[in-house]
Structure formats: structure tokens, C-alpha cells
Amino acid sequence: MNQPYRTTNYRGPVRILLVSTYELGHQPLHVASPAGALSRAGHEVRCLDLSVEPFDIGIVRWADAVACSVPMHTACRLALAACSQIRTVDREIPLCIYGLYAHLADSAAGSAVDLAISGEYEPRLVQWADELSARAEPVETPNTGEAPKGASDGSAVKLTTRAEVDLRRGRFGLPSRQLLPGLDRYARLAAHGEARLAGYVEASHGCSHRCRHCPVPVVYDGRTRLVGTEAVMADVAQLVDMGARHITFGDPDFLNGPHHSLRVVSEFHSTFPDLTFDVTAKVEHVLAHRELWPRLSTSGCLFVVSAFESASSSILERLDKGHSPSDEVEAVSVLRSAGIEPRPSLMPFTPWTKPTDLVDLFDLVSRCDLVGNVDPVQFAIRLLVPPGSLLLHTDLDGRLGPYDDERLSWTWSSPDARLDLLAVELAELAERAASEGWAAVESFEAVRAQTLRTLDMGSARLAPTTPRLRSSIPPDERPRLTESWFCCAEPTEAQLGGATIQVPIGATST
Numbered sequence: 001m002n003q004p005y006r007t008t009n010y011r012g013p014v015r016i017l018l019v020s021t022y023e024l025g026h027q028p029l030h031v032a033s034p035a036g037a038l039s040r041a042g043h044e045v046r047c048l049d050l051s052v053e054p055f056d057i058g059i060v061r062w063a064d065a066v067a068c069s070v071p072m073h074t075a076c077r078l079a080l081a082a083c084s085q086i087r088t089v090d091r092e093i094p095l096c097i098y099g100l101y102a103h104l105a106d107s108a109a110g111s112a113v114d115l116a117i118s119g120e121y122e123p124r125l126v127q128w129a130d131e132l133s134a135r136a137e138p139v140e141t142p143n144t145g146e147a148p149k150g151a152s153d154g155s156a157v158k159l160t161t162r163a164e165v166d167l168r169r170g171r172f173g174l175p176s177r178q179l180l181p182g183l184d185r186y187a188r189l190a191a192h193g194e195a196r197l198a199g200y201v202e203a204s205h206g207c208s209h210r211c212r213h214c215p216v217p218v219v220y221d222g223r224t225r226l227v228g229t230e231a232v233m234a235d236v237a238q239l240v241d242m243g244a245r246h247i248t249f250g251d252p253d254f255l256n257g258p259h260h261s262l263r264v265v266s267e268f269h270s271t272f273p274d275l276t277f278d279v280t281a282k283v284e285h286v287l288a289h290r291e292l293w294p295r296l297s298t299s300g301c302l303f304v305v306s307a308f309e310s311a312s313s314s315i316l317e318r319l320d321k322g323h324s325p326s327d328e329v330e331a332v333s334v335l336r337s338a339g340i341e342p343r344p345s346l347m348p349f350t351p352w353t354k355p356t357d358l359v360d361l362f363d364l365v366s367r368c369d370l371v372g373n374v375d376p377v378q379f380a381i382r383l384l385v386p387p388g389s390l391l392l393h394t395d396l397d398g399r400l401g402p403y404d405d406e407r408l409s410w411t412w413s414s415p416d417a418r419l420d421l422l423a424v425e426l427a428e429l430a431e432r433a434a435s436e437g438w439a440a441v442e443s444f445e446a447v448r449a450q451t452l453r454t455l456d457m458g459s460a461r462l463a464p465t466t467p468r469l470r471s472s473i474p475p476d477e478r479p480r481l482t483e484s485w486f487c488c489a490e491p492t493e494a495q496l497g498g499a500t501i502q503v504p505i506g507a508t509s510t
Contacts, residue, residue, distance in 0.1 A: 014133045017063035020049045021078035025187030025483025026200035030069040032175035037122045047179040060089045067096040076101035087112040106163040116163040118219045124166045172231045187483035189246035198246040199239030203264045207252040212320045212390040247277045254279035269299035280305040283323040286331040293338035302479040308344035311360040332368045349382040349423045351399045355455045363463035372440040372475025376433040379447045380426035385410040422454040440475040
């Protein structure tokens with residue numbers, strides 16, 4: 001259907017399209033929440049999730065402005081690609097990206113973005129929309145098939161991106177989840193052979209720690225911002241109304257503010273006693289707050305995502321993780337004693353990794369009976385060094401190659417070239433295992449066998465499971481979310497393809 005071309009000059013409510021490219025398989029909170037804030041400010045909002053919906057030219061032409069959510073590295077790569085495509089549809093439309101990785105737009109060559117907002121983005125996003133609404137009356141011209149003046153070639157233009165970090169404290173209202181696809185389009189909880197609809201909320205932002213490879217301290221610099229208990233519970237209530245039977249608390253670390261977290265969990269369990277949940281917590285927090293886990297377990301906590309990263313003490317020290325490999329083993333014991341399953345996240349490939357480090361990592365997983373707890377992609381994660389990374393101030397000097405503008409990271413090569421080849425092989429194997437639904441033991445054995453072949457390590461003996469660490473749950477029945485990809489993994493070809501706007505044949509780009 002023909003629609004008039006619009007300039008970006010408006011007085012009054014603005015039509016804003018909020019776009020998510022990827023949010024770990026969850027219904028995107030980082031689109032639903034600002035959608036609520038913008039709607040309450042009087043603007044007209046539509047939402048689009050490119051991970052589950054097609055992106056056609058019509059919805060771009062509807063919008064006066066577009067803002068893309070970038071809460072993780074994969075999302076940022078996909079969003080910048082989408083923004084370049086949007087510029088081929090409308091060269092003058094205001095474009096914003098917002099979220100943890102928004103600052104990367106400032107260093108991306110050919111960036112089509114006007115404004116990049118990192119940190120507590122909602123107040124600034126509303127301010128941006130208000131600024132657009134204060135402009136002159138719109139000018140509309142009939143859609144004759146000709147592009148407006150100044151956009152005749154339809155090509156993307158390089159703009160000067162205004163990058164801002166906003167850490168002001170604010171109050172959060174109810175996310176507008178009704179503007180997004182239903183929970184049945186997203187990752188589910190898989191546990192004991194059953195699949196349940198799952199929702200995603202956050203009780204806090206930021207982190208009090210400064211792990212050197214983590215993107216959070218680059219923006220928050222050791223600060224945290226709490227989301228009010230009432231706001232969290234109101235969102236949980238609407239997710240339950242949408243059919244959720246499990247909730248992921250996606251805070252960077254749920255125990256950064258343990259008193260706040262306990263208040264949230266207490267209210268959560270008293271209001272929804274049959275609802276289960278999972279959280280993310282550092283190994284050192286698992287140990288420091290070991291007395292809390294039995295209480296969290298009886299309140300419905302099924303599993304804890306924890307960044308083990310490596311079985312190498314020296315690598316953990318370089319990353320400033322604050323724990324040792326023996327602490328990882330103890331964390332497994334603490335959680336399992338409380339009836340909670342650990343789900344470690346890993347960082348196997350770093351500039352300091354040696355072949356024996358990978359063998360040690362497989363042994364750690366086997367010894368702790370974690371074969372059913374580690375998704376195959378975790379064995380393929382390769383360290384990213386984006387602009388601003390705290391690692392740039394360490395002994396990475398001299399180990400870095402050129403900056404890769406497409407991957408938004410400084411390049412590096414392993415001292416042992418076989419490790420670089422192995423990282424690619426395991427990423428392909430992990431994608432295949434995920435798409436074909438391989439069993440946990442099958443995936444683990446395939447990944448380990450490929451590692452031993454590529455590294456010419458023969459048939460190294462696998463460490464036996466320590467009896468006291470053994471789980472009572474069969475590997476394939478341990479609680480997990482059905483989205484196995486990970487925020488630090490490189491996007492797949494399918495994900496990259498999903499961020500492309502489909503322009504109808506014969507349509508004229510503006």
C-alpha cells in the first residue's frame with residue numbers, strides 16, 4: 001500500500017519503532033520496557049523483534065524515528081547492519097541505538113546511527129523522542145515512486161554518532177509486552193522432560209565488580225542501579241498472565257545487592273508460590289552467600305548461571321575473575337547441596353590459552369558432573385576485545401592485531417595456530433548440535449573428540465566424576481532454557497540474515 005513519504009520534523013507525538021535483533025531467546029525486555037516509557041510520555045510506539053519476525057519496508061515507512069536495542073555484542077552487530085539497511089529506505093529518519101553495547105557505534109565505520117545511549121537509557125530515550133516532537137509540523141508528499149530530495153541514490157550516509165552514557169537513577173514503569181510476540185515464540189524452560197513458557201525480568205542493572213573481559217564495567221564502572229520491587233513484581237504478574245511458569249532474573253549478578261534480591265524473591269514466592277526461576281551470580285558470590293541458597297531453592301530457584309570461564313588459574317587472574325578453579329568446584333558443591341543446578345558459562349579461547357587448558361576444562365566439567373549443564377557453544381567462546389575493554393590496559397599490548405570493524409573487536413591470534421582453527425570448528429559443531437538437538441553426552445563427546453583430534457592429543461583420559469558432586473538428575477533432564485546460544489558468541493549466518501530488511505521488488509528506496 002502506498003504511503004506518503006515523511007520528513008523527520010514533527011510537532012506532537014512521534015511514531016517510534018523499537019527494534020530488537022537478539023536478546024538470548026527471551027521476549028526482549030529492553031524493547032518492552034522503553035516502549036512503556038515512551039507510550040506513557042505520549043508517543044506512538046511499535047515494536048519489532050527481528051529474531052522471530054520479518055522486517056519489511058512498510059513498518060520503516062510508518063515510523064518517524066527508529067531505535068534499536070543492543071544489550072549484547074551479537075545484538076549490536078545485528079543492529080548496526082539493520083540500521084544501514086534502514087538508511088537505504090529513508091536517509092533522513094532519526095536512528096538511535098541504546099543499551100550496554102551502544103558505545104560501539106561510535107567506532108563503527110559507516111555507522112548510520114545518529115545517537116548511541118549506553119547505561120540507564122530510558123530517560124534519555126524519552127528525551128530524544130520529546131526533542132523530535134518539538135520540531136516543526138510534518139511535511140507530507142504523495143508517494144509517486146520518486147525519492148525525496150537529497151535521497152536520490154538511496155545509499156547509506158555516514159553520520160557523526162553522538163555517543164552518551166547515562167547513569168542517572170530512575171523509576172521503572174510497566175513494560176509494554178503486549179506490543180511484542182507472545183511467550184510461545186521464545187525460549188522455554190526445559191526441565192525433567194517438560195517445556196514451560198518462560199519470562200525474563202531484571203531486578204538490577206550494572207555490577208559492583210570489574211572483571212576485565214566483561215562489558216558491564218566499561219559502562220557502569222562498578223555501579224549498580226536497582227529496579228524497585230513493585231516494578232519487578234508488576235512485570236512478573238503480567239508475564240504470568242501471558243502464560244509464564246518460569247522467570248529468568250537476568251541481572252548481570254543477582255547478588256550484587258543481596259538484601260534487595262532477597263526482598264524480590266520473598267515477594268516473588270509469596271505471590272507466585274508455584275513459579276520457578278533462575279539467576280546469574282559470580283562464583284565468589286555463590287561462596288560468599290552460601291547460606292542464602294537453601295532459601296532461594298525453596299523459593300523456586302532451579303539453576304544458577306555462573307561465569308566459570310576457565311580451569312586455568314593464570315587465565316582467571318588475567319581476567320580478574322576473583323575466583324580459582326578450586327572455587328568453581330566448591331560452588332558446584334554449594335549449589336547442589338541446596339538442590340540447585342549450576343550452569344557454567346565458559347571462555348575457553350583467550351590469547352593465553354594453551355592446549356592443556358582445554359583438556360583441563362573438559363576434566364573440570366566431567367569431574368563436577370556438568371556434562372548436562374554446559375551447552376556446546378560454551379566450549380567455542382572466543383574472547384572479544386571491543387573498544388573500551390578493560391583488557392586493553394593489561395598485557396594484551398603486543399598481542400592484538402588490527403581492529404575488525406565488522407566484528408566490533410580487536411583481533412588476536414593464539415600462539416598455537418591450532419587453537420584458532422579449533423575455535424572455528426567447535427563453533428560450527430555447536431551450531432549443528434543446537435540445530436539438530438543432540439543429547440548432552442553426545443554433544444560433549446563430539447566437542448571433546450574434535451578438540452583432541454585438532455590438537456593432536458591422542459586419546460587423553462577423562463577425569464572421573466567426584467561422587468559428592470554428582471547430580472541426581474539425568475543429564476538431559478537438568479533445568480535449562482532452550483536457547484543455547486550465548487551473548488558473547490559470534491552471531492550465526494541465520495542470525496545475520498534475520499537483520500536484513502526485505503524490500504519488495506520494484507519498491508523505491510527513499
